[in-house]
Amino acid sequence: MTTAPLNTPADSAGEPAPFPLEFGIDTFGDRTSDDSGRQTTHAQTIRDGVEQGVLADQVGEDFIGIGEHHTDDFPLSAADVVLAAIAARTTRIHLGSAVTVLSSDDPVRVFQRYSTLNAVSGGRAEVILGRGSSIDSFPLFGYDLADYEDLFEEKTNLFAELLKGGPVTWQGKTRASLHDQDVVPHTESGPFPTWIGVGGSPQSVIRAAHYGFSLMLAIIGGSPTRFAPFSQLFQQALERFDRSPLPVGVHSPGHVAATDERARDEFWPHYLETIRRFSKIRGFAVPTRESFAAEVGPHGALYVGSPETVAQKIAANLTTLGANRFDLKYGMPGLAQSALMTNVELYGTQVIPRVRELLA
Amino acid sequence: MTSSAASSLPRVAVLGAGHVGPVIARLAIDAGYRVSIAASDDPENIALITQVLVPGAEPRWAADAIENSDLVVLSIPLHKFAAFDPALVAGKLVVDTMNYWPPIDGVREMFEDPAYGSSEIVARRLADSTIVKTLNHLGYHELDDDRRRAGSPDRRALGVAGDDPAAVTVVADFIERIGYDPVRLGSLRAGRLLEPGGPVFGVALRRTEFESALRSEAA
Numbered sequence: 240m241t242t243a244p245l246n247t248p249a250d251s252a253g254e255p256a257p258f259p260l261e262f263g264i265d266t267f268g269d270r271t272s273d274d275s276g277r278q279t280t281h282a283q284t285i286r287d288g289v290e291q292g293v294l295a296d297q298v299g300e301d302f303i304g305i306g307e308h309h310t311d312d313f314p315l316s317a318a319d320v321v322l323a324a325i326a327a328r329t330t331r332i333h334l335g336s337a338v339t340v341l342s343s344d345d346p347v348r349v350f351q352r353y354s355t356l357n358a359v360s361g362g363r364a365e366v367i368l369g370r371g372s373s374i375d376s377f378p379l380f381g382y383d384l385a386d387y388e389d390l391f392e393e394k395t396n397l398f399a400e401l402l403k404g405g406p407v408t409w410q411g412k413t414r415a416s417l418h419d420q421d422v423v424p425h426t427e428s429g430p431f432p433t434w435i436g437v438g439g440s441p442q443s444v445i446r447a448a449h450y451g452f453s454l455m456l457a458i459i460g461g462s463p464t465r466f467a468p469f470s471q472l473f474q475q476a477l478e479r480f481d482r483s484p485l486p487v488g489v490h491s492p493g494h495v496a497a498t499d500e501r502a503r504d505e506f507w508p509h510y511l512e513t514i515r516r517f518s519k520i521r522g523f524a525v526p527t528r529e530s531f532a533a534e535v536g537p538h539g540a541l542y543v544g545s546p547e548t549v550a551q552k553i554a555a556n557l558t559t560l561g562a563n564r565f566d567l568k569y570g571m572p573g574l575a576q577s578a579l580m581t582n583v584e585l586y587g588t589q590v591i592p593r594v595r596e597l598l599a
Numbered sequence: 600m601t602s603s604a605a606s607s608l609p610r611v612a613v614l615g616a617g618h619v620g621p622v623i624a625r626l627a628i629d630a631g632y633r634v635s636i637a638a639s640d641d642p643e644n645i646a647l648i649t650q651v652l653v654p655g656a657e658p659r660w661a662a663d664a665i666e667n668s669d670l671v672v673l674s675i676p677l678h679k680f681a682a683f684d685p686a687l688v689a690g691k692l693v694v695d696t697m698n699y700w701p702p703i704d705g706v707r708e709m710f711e712d713p714a715y716g717s718s719e720i721v722a723r724r725l726a727d728s729t730i731v732k733t734l735n736h737l738g739y740h741e742l743d744d745d746r747r748r749a750g751s752p753d754r755r756a757l758g759v760a761g762d763d764p765a766a767v768t769v770v771a772d773f774i775e776r777i778g779y780d781p782v783r784l785g786s787l788r789a790g791r792l793l794e795p796g797g798p799v800f801g802v803a804l805r806r807t808e809f810e811s812a813l814r815s816e817a818a
């Protein structure tokens with residue numbers, strides 16, 4: 240269980256408190272295929288996602304997160320609705336966003352939706368807030384990308400106020416002011432765990448510490464070890480703001496199958512295809528077999544392989560990064576639902592126990 | 600690095616404490632440069648970031664950092680550039696590491712003219728500064744990992760483009776010292792080859808590969 244205490248004074252500065260190890264899975268609602276390779280409909284992709292979440296609970300995973308996207312490849316735009324469906328069929332697993340693009344949402348509504356999810360699930364909701372590196376929500380909801388820093392800063396501030404519970408008085412430029420406003424539903428037992436997803440901006444690390452949110456490092460390319468200073472920065476900033484230590488998590492993409500070879504063969508074509516499309520938009524080079532091999536290797540950011548390979552890499556990086564939570568972003572548009580279910584199952588039944596063993 | 604070597608190197612001011620700025624600052628520190636770093640506001644706000652991520656660099660107000668520098672590295676988002684005061688860097692050598700990325704910056708009228716590269720537009724606005732374009736075409740996450748000693752067979756090449764040959768020499772030397780092979784491009788205009796969508800953007804290339812990628816595109 241993670242908690243996001245707000246305004247709790249640090250009892251003793253220094254060593255980060257040891258938090259229990261936790262293992263989650265994240266999806267961006269990647270469009271699935273059936274076993275003959277045919278792309279499924281948006282609706283089927285969503286139902287497939289519910290099944291993945293139910294299985295994740297059955298095999299002992301601690302968390303499932305759904306990342307907000309609004310494209311044909313990633314049609315799972317209403318994460319909280321899907322999470323509520325998973326909640327109704329599970330009892331243990333925590334449910335959250337990964338991430339909520341807060342910059343283009345209304346913090347009051349986000350609070351209401353996840354507080355409702357928290358009620359429905361008996362206290363299992365979490366929120367991971369993001370500034371929005373996936374930017375499809377900005378034009379959709381009428382925001383200017385150039386404002387993303389200001390939007391995120393203000394809305395994070397309001398969200399932190401809402402989480403405290405009790406009437407909120409707040410003023411800003413990005414939405415209507417609130418005066419002594421009671422926002423419902425109230426949570427039963429304090430704020431639900433809230434994280435800030437950070438992709439490489441140290442200023443976001445400071446922001447997380449400032450508001451007393453946990454830190455989720457989104458490491459999607461390059462060497463994970465370069466994020467170790469961010470973890471230190473977070474601990475020091477928490478001390479600076481007189482806060483207790485808070486959990487640090489890692490979110491990275493990957494794919495688990497019975498063997499290394501099978502995992503790579505299944506993942507690579509869909510990874511290539513997806514990155515190729517992003518490359519076109521952002522102007523960078525498409526990955527090659529060589530660059531892919533580097534990312535999959537011990538110094539890269541992708542966790543693609545057999546349960547043993549993936550477990551070794553997770554264990555090594557959790558240690559290096561001083562993190563206690565690992566969320567595997569599984570799936571890629573076009574991967575078959577059966578491969579995703581196998582991935583979810585192997586992660587729960589083999590990878591997680593093996594990482595626990597390695598870190599014991 | 601001896602202090603005499605450090606004092607003969609240009610003093611570096613990095614503007615921007617986001618994804619990119621601190622990484623460039625750290626590389627410069629490692630290479631023996633004296634470095635100050637600034638964001639848009641009070642240096643107090645970036646004191647902890649500097650202490651943890653760029654030990655040895657000095658957080659300052661932008662104006663102070665620039666005044667006490669010989670080389671200004673501009674690593675701010677282009678959508679903030681319109682509000683950047685050109686007088687701040689008048690007379691200075693400015694390294695432009697910025698890209699115009701509508702998916703990140705939104706559509707900025709100022710940079711929409713297809714006849715000019717973003718650095719040419721930056722140079723037009725910073726008319727009293729000398730602009731050299733480099734470091735824009737690799738990701739902040741690669742900057743740390745990909746540097747190598749001179750002579751390493753897998754040393755990555757970086758383009759250095761500018762109209763003032765002496766300024767390009769200073770910046771090429773900077774690139775060399777932080778761990779990359781500088782490839783000189785004869786003008787800021789030629790620097791368009793380094794932009795997003797161009798032949799070297801986001802690709803790790805050695806010098807010979809880099810040069811041939813530029814040649815085949817220019818041809």
Ligand SMILES: NC(=O)c1ccc[n+]([C@@H]2O[C@H](COP(=O)([O-])OP(=O)(O)OC[C@H]3O[C@@H](n4cnc5c(N)ncnc54)[C@H](OP(=O)(O)O)[C@@H]3O)[C@@H](O)[C@H]2O)c1
Nearest residue numbers: 615616617618619638639674675676677679697698738739
């Ligand atoms: N991301 C990459 O991999 C990459 C690679 C190569 C080049 N680039 C280019 O580098 C630039 C910066 O990108 P980024 O990702 O580092 O941006 P970022 O994370 O948003 O950080 C921007 C930084 O610029 C500062 N800033 C804004 N206006 C300023 C001003 N007028 N004076 C001084 N500092 C100012 C901000 O400080 P405050 O918070 O105080 O405003 C912030 O520290 C962009 O142009 C980008 O295209 C990026």
